[in-house]
Amino acid sequence: MPNSVEARDMAYQMHPMVNLRKYEKSGGLVIESGDGIYVTDNTGKRYIEGLAGLWSVALGFGEKRLAEVAKAQMEKLPYYHSFSYKTHGPSIDLAEMLVKIAPVPMSKVHFTSSGSEANDLACKMVWYRSNALGKKDKKKIIGRIKGYHGVTIAAGSITGLPRNHESFDLPLDRMVHTSCPSYVHFGLEGESEADFTKRMLKDLEDLILKEGAETIAAFWGEPVMGAGGVLMPSDGYWAGVQAILKKYDILLVADEVICGFGRTGKMFACETLGIEPDVLVVSKQISSSYMPLSAIIMNDHFYQPIADESDRIGVFGHGFTASGHPVATAVGLENLKIIQERDLVGNAARLEEKFLGGLAELAKHPLAHSSRGIGLLGALEIKPWADANAGDAAAAIAAACQDEGLIIRNIGEAICFCPPLIITAEQIDDMFGAVARALDTVQAAHA
Numbered sequence: 001m002p003n004s005v006e007a008r009d010m011a012y013q014m015h016p017m018v019n020l021r022k023y024e025k026s027g028g029l030v031i032e033s034g035d036g037i038y039v040t041d042n043t044g045k046r047y048i049e050g051l052a053g054l055w056s057v058a059l060g061f062g063e064k065r066l067a068e069v070a071k072a073q074m075e076k077l078p079y080y081h082s083f084s085y086k087t088h089g090p091s092i093d094l095a096e097m098l099v100k101i102a103p104v105p106m107s108k109v110h111f112t113s114s115g116s117e118a119n120d121l122a123c124k125m126v127w128y129r130s131n132a133l134g135k136k137d138k139k140k141i142i143g144r145i146k147g148y149h150g151v152t153i154a155a156g157s158i159t160g161l162p163r164n165h166e167s168f169d170l171p172l173d174r175m176v177h178t179s180c181p182s183y184v185h186f187g188l189e190g191e192s193e194a195d196f197t198k199r200m201l202k203d204l205e206d207l208i209l210k211e212g213a214e215t216i217a218a219f220w221g222e223p224v225m226g227a228g229g230v231l232m233p234s235d236g237y238w239a240g241v242q243a244i245l246k247k248y249d250i251l252l253v254a255d256e257v258i259c260g261f262g263r264t265g266k267m268f269a270c271e272t273l274g275i276e277p278d279v280l281v282v283s284k285q286i287s288s289s290y291m292p293l294s295a296i297i298m299n300d301h302f303y304q305p306i307a308d309e310s311d312r313i314g315v316f317g318h319g320f321t322a323s324g325h326p327v328a329t330a331v332g333l334e335n336l337k338i339i340q341e342r343d344l345v346g347n348a349a350r351l352e353e354k355f356l357g358g359l360a361e362l363a364k365h366p367l368a369h370s371s372r373g374i375g376l377l378g379a380l381e382i383k384p385w386a387d388a389n390a391g392d393a394a395a396a397i398a399a400a401c402q403d404e405g406l407i408i409r410n411i412g413e414a415i416c417f418c419p420p421l422i423i424t425a426e427q428i429d430d431m432f433g434a435v436a437r438a439l440d441t442v443q444a445a446h447a
């Protein structure tokens with residue numbers, strides 16, 4: 001059908017994160033509407049959104065209060081900027097709230113529009129700060145293999161996934177990567193989890209010593225790695241990392257773009273895992289992604305030298321047209337109020353056992369290897385059949401889930417789950433019921 005929505009999409013739109021040649025031929029699934037944890041495509045088929053869009057729609061797809069706040073703000077002040085000694089109410093209100101709910105004492109908030117932008121700018125701020133302190137050689141950043149921090153030039157460089165580097169001429173020279181602390185994936189034969197953690201910490205310290213501690217400004221990490229495949233840090237990992245960073249005077253930036261605002265059963269994963277960052281990067285669930293919004297939340301130790309440097313130069317020479325956008329920040333504030341009013345952080349904590357228990361049940365399927373997760377974030381590791389290429393089995397199961405009315409994401413050999421925080425116990429049963437049927441279908445096809 002030359003004029004169908006699908007055909008026009010293939011003709012005019014270049015999509016992210018696809019094989020572009022394949023997309024030109026096959027197109028994509030056209031989603032038309034959403035309500036609660038569900039989305040509906042243009043044929044009327046309804047799906048559970050098991051990944052909350054892109055790990056982000058905490059309130060589900062039909063929260064009227066966010067639409068009302070956006071409309072009211074658009075009518076009152078649809079746009080204003082925050083350059084040149086101007087400001088406005090919604091950004092002030094949200095900044096105050098973020099400082100008040102932060103997991104550790106924080107002093108300032110700077111708004112951006114995406115997770116990548118926030119990480120990119122946080123990196124620029126790290127460099128600016130090192131210059132302010134007269135440490136001109138202390139600029140390197142340590143990211144982690146399989147870590148994901150976005151796709152802009154600095155954030156993409158801190159990211160530790162080859163697909164985000166290859167042919168983009170990344171990473172930048174200043175970015176180095178240490179090991180991924182997922183025991184399930186990188187534990188050696190016969191190695192205990194405690195020994196694995198020791199090895200991860202030694203890898204980190206060895207890297208710091210090899211590069212020279214005086215050249216390293218910051219360490220970047222997601223408390224729980226998301227886009228790398230929901231990879232859990234091993235026991236004792238974060239405590240050990242923080243001790244090493246303190247020893248060598250290296251800043252800690254926690255990227256809570258996925259984990260923040262309730263995903264792990266506490267408001268921030270830093271609370272769940274005992275992490276005390278200098279800088280906290282948040283996005284996604286900050287506005288349930290109803291509006292593009294992200295924020296860099298920083299402590300005084302981080303902020304003060306930056307303020308001094310701007311004073312010396314005369315200006316902090318950075319800003320976006322949309323920094324602190326009034327509609328985005330108004331929606332973000334209302335979204336966080338709803339998360340608090342409905343105790344959705346508590347919902348994630350209360351449903352954790354059921355959610356992880358359901359995944360563990362699915363892990364008994366012959367096509368499954370193991371399960372993992374925290375709060376309402378989880379993954380089922382798939383056991384590929386003999387002649388399957390890496391990732392094919394998980395992709396086949398994700399496709400079968402879609403046939404069953406469930407959208408989830410396959411990453412490597414895992415299928416990943418991150419449902420809206422409004423999900424109920426019954427809906428978790430529905431979601432995993434669809435996965436069980438998908439596993440059976442795929443197994444029957446490959447028996």
Ligand code: PLP
Pocket residue numbers: 054113114115116117119148149150151222226227255256257258283
């Ligand atoms: N950081 C983390 C931990 C993420 O998971 C993501 C996106 O998934 C980003 C940063 C990048 O955010 P964005 O896609 O909004 O640029």
